[in-house]
Amino acid sequence: MRLLVTGGSSFVGAWFCHLAARDHSVVAVYNRTPVRVPGAEALHCDLGSPDAAEILKKAGADAIVHLACKVKGSGDGSRETPATKLNRSMMDAVLALQLPTVYASSTCVHWPGESGYKRCRVTDELRLRDAGVPFAIVRPCAPYGPYLGWHSPSHKESFHTLAELVRKSPLVPVIGNGRYKRQPVHVDDFNGSILRLLEKGLPGAAFDSGGAEALSFNEIVGILAKAAGKRRRPLHIPKRAIVAVSRFSRDFEPELLDTADTDDVADPTPLAEATGLWPRSFRAGVDCLLG
DSSP: OOEEEEESSHHHHHHHHHHTTTEEEEEEEEEOOOOOOOTTEEOOOOTTTHHHHHHHTTTOOEEEEEEOOOOTTOSSSOOOOOOHHHHHHHHHHHTTTTTOOEEEGGGGGSSOOHHHHHHHHHHHHHHTTTSSSSSEEEEEEEEEOOOTOOOOOOOOHHHHHHHHHHHOOOOOOOOSSSSSEOEEHHHHHHHHHHHHHHHHHHSSEEEEOOSSSSSSSSHHHHHHHHHHHOOOOOEEEEEHHHHHHHOOOOOOHHHHTTTTOBOOOOHHHHHHHSSSSOOOOOHHHHGGGGG
């Protein structure tokens, strides 16, 4: 199968291309950050440009895996921003191909409240459902995994930042009380499920993708510390302070951080039953962050 993968230069995208290239022909699409995945072709394309669809068509793909998304600058959902406009244009280009499509959405579609990022994801899902092509929607919850030695994503992954803090600092900053839940999914489990759906035939359904257990953020820090052989304490910082600081960072979206103290969990059972692949727990996968 020849797969066209948008967002090929992202952390999750590069891992997907790396995994998929073992058994399939892969075209990794990138814009600003060149991607060099062993065994995959690289295709430069600005997915927000008017000629994006024509460039993508030339790849001659059998299916498309849409992993690209602009998060920073999505806003609070009250108005269109350059980021939300770009996300719409990217989906325009993807749907113009009229190919079987896997869309990597987000569990943010379940969150209370509104944000520009959530609105993009909900709208993209609806558009794909109405496009008349075979599809699957897979929503990862807090994906994590090891560094790829040959790849440098433009944005540092949050779990890599957290693991670095655990290694170096006796106090680990945590937003709010840290009792809110997350269900981290290993990048191999998430990407492996997408490949299995493609190989079995896209079912025209949406799935949440999470690890085997839900954990509080305090527990996640504790598991990382134990795996690293460190004694660490969470340093609980008021959410409003983190949100204010995030406005000066390229890696965080203030409106998303404003929802950070809500539970974000994902029942992995429907996806596991559809693919036959059962995800590992964070406790079983955490060592990959500390190598």
